[in-house]
Amino acid sequence: MWKKLGRKISTTVKDDPEKHSQIYVPNPVIVPGGRFREFYYWDSYWTIEGLLLSGMNQTVKGMLENFLMMVKDYGMVPNGGRIYYTRRSQPPYLIPMFKLYMDHHFDQDFLRDNIELLEKEFLFWHNERQVKVQDRKGMTHHVAQYRVNVSDPRPESYREDYALAQDLATEEEKQQLYVELKSGAESGWDYSTRWFVNNETNNGTMKDTNVTSIVPVDLNSLLCVNAQTLSYFYNRLGMHDKKREYDRIAEEKNITMSKIFWDQTDGVWYDYDLNAKSRRRYFYMSNLHPIWSGCYGPEGSRARTMEKLIKYLNNKGVLKYDGGMPTSLEDSGQQWDFPNAWAPLQHLAIMGLYEARNIHHAAEELSFELAEKWIRTNWKGYQELHAMFEKYNVTVVGKAGGGGEYEVQPGFGWSNGVAMRLLELFGDRLTPTEGNSAASPTLSLALGLLMGLLSLGVRSQFF
Numbered sequence: 384m385w386k387k388l389g390r391k392i393s394t395t396v397k398d399d400p401e402k403h404s405q406i407y408v409p410n411p412v413i414v415p416g417g418r419f420r421e422f423y424y425w426d427s428y429w430t431i432e433g434l435l436l437s438g439m440n441q442t443v444k445g446m447l448e449n450f451l452m453m454v455k456d457y458g459m460v461p462n463g464g465r466i467y468y469t470r471r472s473q474p475p476y477l478i479p480m481f482k483l484y485m486d487h488h489f490d491q492d493f494l495r496d497n498i499e500l501l502e503k504e505f506l507f508w509h510n511e512r513q514v515k516v517q518d519r520k521g522m523t524h525h526v527a528q529y530r531v532n533v534s535d536p537r538p539e540s541y542r543e544d545y546a547l548a549q550d551l552a553t554e555e556e557k558q559q560l561y562v563e564l565k566s567g568a569e570s571g572w573d574y575s576t577r578w579f580v581n582n583e584t585n586n587g588t589m590k591d592t593n594v595t596s597i598v599p600v601d602l603n604s605l606l607c608v609n610a611q612t613l614s615y616f617y618n619r620l621g622m623h624d625k626k627r628e629y630d631r632i633a634e635e636k637n638i639t640m641s642k643i644f645w646d647q648t649d650g651v652w653y654d655y656d657l658n659a660k661s662r663r664r665y666f667y668m669s670n671l672h673p674i675w676s677g678c679y680g681p682e683g684s685r686a687r688t689m690e691k692l693i694k695y696l697n698n699k700g701v702l703k704y705d706g707g708m709p710t711s712l713e714d715s716g717q718q719w720d721f722p723n724a725w726a727p728l729q730h731l732a733i734m735g736l737y738e739a740r741n742i743h744h745a746a747e748e749l750s751f752e753l754a755e756k757w758i759r760t761n762w763k764g765y766q767e768l769h770a771m772f773e774k775y776n777v778t779v780v781g782k783a784g785g786g787g788e789y790e791v792q793p794g795f796g797w798s799n800g801v802a803m804r805l806l807e808l809f810g811d812r813l814t815p816t817e818g819n820s821a822a823s824p825t826l827s828l829a830l831g832l833l834m835g836l837l838s839l840g841v842r843s844q845f846f
């Protein structure tokens with residue numbers, strides 16, 4: 384399957400860049416699939432999970448080198464591998480990707496050679512996307528946002544953005560909508576009621592997209608774990624002053640998670656609305672990001688936090704779907720909303736719960752249940768359509784997701800990577816359908832899907 388999704392950018396792109404929209408990178412890349420024929424930034428984290436499990440360390444190292452080269456050239460990693468993506472980024476998973484690689488294959492020289500660029504990527508978000516928020520006690524917190532100050536339509540969706548803005552009265556309003564749409568693309572959640580702001584609610588349409596008024600919980604949780612990981616890297620390099628600096632930054636970010644994003648009443652983290660000066664109390668899977676990053680307070684309070692969180696998930700009814708956990712509870716027609724479920728979000732929740740297995744007795748079981756639902760939906764969809772999809776529908780097992788700006792795409796980089804990771808972790812316990820564990824050997828589902836994934840490169844040609 385990786386062969387099918389692998390690309391090497393021709394040197395003609397390097398020699399004659401003005402004739403191409405591809406960004407030239409020296410090493411091969413893995414693309415998501417379908418209409419997405421260039422690499423994507425945050426997709427690559429989950430693709431890399433699968434590549435490492437496939438023993439493709441060299442490919443991963445090459446992809447990391449490509450990303451680091453872009454940090455050098457552009458000051459950040461662009462949304463994807465096209466020149467028209469270079470004025471915005473995507474969720475900053477480069478440092479976690481580098482850590483995945485280091486955990487498989489520790490390489491001190493590679494780390495030493497690139498630590499400055501890894502820090503440069505972190506500082507882009509720290510400096511260029513920062514805003515201040517005060518907590519209830521008046522303490523100031525430095526937080527990050529998705530915010531792309533480029534006020535024209537997305538180049539790749541020019542017509543759609545231009546048409547959407549036509550009804551707006553002034554040029555200024557149009558330009559602001561373009562900024563918001565690009566900021567939504569930078570979030571990776573393009574698009575969702577998560578970014579709709581209408582009278583302080585999420586009850587709106589695309590025209591109400593207002594990403595720059597929201598401080599996202601997942602981005603800040605991700606930057607917290609980025610800071611922790613930089614501290615770990617500096618420690619491995621014996622750079623103790625830098626280690627201490629990043630310990631301090633990580634600790635500040637950890638405190639911010641509890642003061643700004645954690646909602647003690649509901650028992651979950653939420654995005655923060657800068658204008659309303661309050662949390663947006665809606666269910667989105669991004670609310671669970673801190674359990675993956677581990678940025679949720681001191682050891683002593685974690686069992687209580689996990690207890691409340693599991694209660695919240697039950698109360699919200701988001702655990703009742705056979706096809707996995709929904710992205711949100713808002714059936715808006717947008718692709719990052721109900722009833723869609725996305726592999727990266729399933730992975731973050733499942734792994735976060737799994738990591739909490741020694742903290743709370745229910746976390747491991749819930750992690751397994753969600754993994755089993757996810758693999759079953761991948762498996763059924765694969766059996767019926769011979770493809771893995773970018774997203775699935777939680778209400779019908781095996782059904783691909785829908786909505787949004789384009790048809791659901793087969794391929795698919797992050798779905799393949801997540802399936803492989805979950806099969807590695809839970810494969811010996813998984814069963815194909817409810818109640819048949821005795822009838823079929825537990826490994827059959829795991830092996831079946833794995834064999835399917837490995838032959839996908841050939842079979843999806845017929846899709």
Ligand SMILES: OC[C@H]1O[C@H](O[C@H]2O[C@H](CO)[C@@H](O)[C@H](O)[C@H]2O)[C@H](O)[C@@H](O)[C@@H]1O
Pocket residue numbers: 415419423424425426462463537539540568569571572573574773788
């Ligand atoms: O062309 C529309 C949008 O397509 C991309 O977004 C979606 O696909 C990406 C690749 O799998 C994924 O990273 C993103 O989360 C999806 O929403 C692209 O990233 C957008 O910038 C683009 O406007």
